[in-house]
Amino acid sequence: MIRFILAIIRRDLLLVARQPAEMINPLVFFVLVVALFPLGVSPEASLLSQTAAGVIWVAAMLATLLSLELLFKLDHDDGSLEQLLLAPYPSWTLVLAKVFVHWLVSGLPLILISPLIAMMLFLPSEAVPTLMLSLLLGTPTLSLLGAIGAALVTGVRGGGMLLTLLILPLYVPVIIFGASSVAAASQGMPVDGYMALLSAMFVFALMITPWAAGSALKL
């Protein structure tokens, strides 16, 4: 089973390596949204540092959502999803492997670039570790929850809009606690409670989504 998961991860990473645009796309989107925000609102440092947490989190969520539609769709269209489902392993292993690669490609780069983004938006430097930690807990949750929607709309023509509608309500709590944790940290308040909640959401998503998305893929 481990070998099966590793085989999918290796294949998907190889595919990303052949088409690096796919990897850079969510990252470029993330940076663009955050970079354009001060131009549209106000470049004033006091205002930006107040709104930075929310802007970064919303941009991260939209970047994740952007890349989710193709999570299973490409495999469905070329028939490789059929072959993966026929393999003698439970379908949740397949979901877990695909979600892991999705996070590695679309979530991890966001976390790595977030200190730079935080500086751009005048986020107080003491809040930066909290920002990174909250993204580290939050982005895999977003990828996992999104997998349920992606699995459900696989094979539906133009499922992108449907996916957004299905998934956004599930994303709301993650965004609220993710952004509030960063806001609290920039005011020097403790963030343990937010982190505990974000961790709980991550564990919950990790438990429920591979199973739910795996069942949805078989429909």
Place this chain on the structure above:
Amino acid sequence: MSSLPPVNSPLLSISDLACERDSRVLYQSLNITIEAGDLWHVKGRNGAGKTTFLRQLAGLHPVDEGEISLLNNNARVIYIGHKLGLKEQLTADENLTWLAGLNGSSTQQQRYIALERVGLRGYEESVVAQLSAGQKRRVALARLHLCKADIWLLDEPFTSIDQQGIADEQAWLNKHTLAGGAVLMTSHQDITLAQVKVLDLSHWALQCSTNKHGDII
């Protein structure tokens, strides 16, 4: 191939199988037993349900009515459908690596031999996007030589393959069935092998359609 069961031992039993699509009954009360050494040629006009039938056998399409049971729990099945399951950006060898990895593992030497058998020697490191339609299908069919499976479910395996290729494929089908494997395949071409049995889905089709309450429309 020594692990394959003796010829004529039953592998798969299909009883009272039915298929309904868009409230149209494609076939019903379909009863057959697939034995080791069988080569079934599934026939029917376009839209008769040939692909759906193979997908039901593979476990990719839900079975609402009837039963499909594997009589030998160790029997392994390979399904190669219309969509070949190949990644265009990967090379032929890389594609075979992950496809074979679904059921076990393979060495590079084994994969190269499999590709040579389907006539793709020298194309091992070619990106699949650059191969022709027939060559792509050959890459997918190379799995048959790589993974030892008892039952082959092949949906239109002759499509876009040249005449020499079709003759070669029939030779593999012959070898596989003589060794105790079973094949179910759809094709609009005739299969020239002696052991071929024909399963014409139109025999199990209703002459007139009925709605959900059983009324004849």
